[in-house]
Amino acid sequence: MGVKICCIGAGYVGGPTMAVIALKCPDIIVHVVDISKPRIDAWNSDELPIYEPGLDEVVKACRGKNLFFSTDVERLVAESDIVFVSVNTPTKTSGLGAGKAADLTYWESAARMIADVSTSDKIVVEKSTVPVKTAEAIEKILTHNKKGINFEILSNPEFLAEGTAMEDLNQPDRVLIGGRETPGGQKAVAALKAVYAHWVPEENILTTNLWSAELSKLAANAFLAQRISSINAMSALCEATGADVSEVAYAVGKDSRIGPKFLNASVGFGGSCFQKDILNLVYICECNGLPEVANYWKQVVQINDYQKDRFVRRVVSSMFNTVSGKKVAVLGFAFKKDTGDTRETPAIDVCHGLLQDKALLNIYDPQVTEDQIKRDLSLNKFDWDHPHHLQPTNPTTLLNQVSVVKDAYEATKGAHGVCVITEWDEFKKLDYQKIYDGMQKPAFIFDGRNVLNGSELRKIGFIVYSIGKPLDPWVKDLPAAIVRMCLLWFPDRVGDTSFGVIGGSNLMCEYGITRPAIDEQIIVSIE
C-alpha cells in the first residue's frame, strides 16, 4: 500500500475531494474525519450529507475499500502520512477584523491537535481557503511542542465549484501546490504531486511558493466574482437605457481576451466562498497598508449587495409599492442550481427584504429542506459558516410569514408574484399557463436568473421583469410616476440629484397615496 491520507473536515470540499483521490488512487488509503458525528454518519449512509451530481456513485464505489469516514479524528491523523485540513474558515463576527477577516479558530484547533497526536513525520496540507501567510502561523503551532517530528506544510487550495465538483475534480484546469523552497519543502511538494499525477496531466499541476499558492486562491475568486459584479452593474445600466444585458454580455464575451464565461447577470452571486474570500482579501490589503487596493475589491461585494437590494426594490415597486399581505412565490433557494447548498444564497437577502415589507412567502427548492430554509432565515450574517452544531440560531417572528412547499405549482397558487432566485432547469419547463391561471391578477414574474422566456410569459398575460432586460412598460412607468409625484411634493428639491424617495408601502401616486417619508432607502433620484 502507498501513502496514508487523512482529511480533517468532511464537508463540501473534504468529502468530494477525498472521494476522487480514493477513486483515482486505489493504492492510497483515504480517511475523512470530522468532529460532527451526524455528518460522518450521513457519509456512511445511503443519504450523503451533500448533494453533488456524480458523488454518490464514486462514494459507493470506494467506501469501505480505500475510502473511510470516521469521527476517530486523533487516531487516524496520528496514523497518516499526509493530513489535509479542510475545515471551516468563516468570516470573523467579533473582535479585530470583524465582518472581514478570516476566523481561523477551527484551523488552529486542528493544527494543535495534529501537533499533539503525531508520533511520525507528516505533510500537512492547507485545503481550506486561508489568508496569505497562514502557513507561517500554522508552522509555528505545529512545531510548538518540539517532539522532534518534522512537519512540512503545503498550500493546495481547492478550485472546485459546487454543482460541478466531480467534473472539476476529475479534470481540473489546474492543481496548485505551494511549498517551502527548502529540500524538505520540495520533497513534500513532490509527494503531493505524485498523488495528483495519478490522473492529472503533469502540465496542469502547478507548483509555487507557499504565499503565491495561498494568494492565488483568493485572487481567483476575486477575479471571478468581479466579472459577475461587472455584468450586474451593467444590468442596471441596461435597464436604464433599453440595452439587453444578455446581448451585451455576448458581444463583450466574444472578445477572445475577455471570453464568455461568468458573464451571466443575476440577482447576485452567492455561495460560501466569494463574499467571504473577498472580504478576507480586503482585510489583508488593509493590514498591508493598501487601502486603495482594499477599496477596489470591496466594491465587488458592494455591487453584489446593491444587486440583491435592487431586485427587492423592483419587486416591491412593481407590485404597487407594497407586498404587505401579498403572497409571493420564491422559486429556488440554493445559491445556484444542482446543489442543495444555501450558504450566502441571494435568496436569503431577497426573502428578508420581502419579509420586511410584510410579504407572505411560499418557498420551493428541489434540493433544500424546510428546516434548512427556516434555519437560514433565522441566522445572523456570517453565522452560517460554523460547524452545523455550533451555529447560533436567532428565532424570528418573520418565519410566521414563510411557508415551504413541495413544488412550484403549490408555491405559485394564489400568489400575486413569482420570484425566480435559482436557475434550476425544472423552472424552465413549468406550465406557466397553469401557473398564471392559478395566480392573482395582475400576475407578476421577476426572473432573477434570466432563465425564462419573457415574451412567451407576456403573451400569457404576465407582467415580467428580467434582470438587465428592456423593461416591461408596467415596471418602467412606475418609477417615472413616482418621480412626477415627488416633484409635486417637493418642488424646492428639483435639480437636487442627491434627493430621492423611498419605495415604502404607502407610496403609489396614481393610487391615491399620501406624501412619503424620506429615508436612506433612496430608489429614484430626481434629475
Ligand SMILES: NC(=O)c1ccc[n+]([C@@H]2O[C@H](COP(=O)([O-])OP(=O)(O)OC[C@H]3O[C@@H](n4cnc5c(N)ncnc54)[C@H](O)[C@@H]3O)[C@@H](O)[C@H]2O)c1
Ligand atoms: N465549498 C466550496 O465550494 C469550497 C471550494 C474551495 C474551497 N473551500 C474552502 O474549503 C474550506 C472548507 O469548506 P467546506 O465548504 O468544505 O466547509 P464545510 O462546512 O462543508 O466543511 C467543514 C467541515 O469541517 C469540520 N470541522 C471543523 N473544525 C473541525 C475540527 N477541528 N476537526 C474536525 N472537523 C472539523 C466541520 O464539522 C465541517 O463538517 C473553507 O475554507 C472554504 O473556504 C470551499
Ligand SMILES: O=c1ccn([C@@H]2O[C@H](COP(=O)(O)OP(=O)(O)O[C@H]3O[C@H](CO)[C@@H](O)[C@H](O)[C@H]3O)[C@@H](O)[C@H]2O)c(=O)[nH]1
Ligand atoms: O455568470 C455567473 C456565474 C455565477 N454566478 C453566481 O455566482 C455564484 C458562485 O457560483 P460558482 O462560482 O459557480 O460556484 P461556487 O461553488 O461558489 O464556486 C466558486 O467558489 C469556490 C470556492 O472557493 C471556488 O473553488 C470556485 O472555483 C468558484 O467558482 C452563484 O451564486 C452563481 O449563481 C452568477 O451570478 N453569474
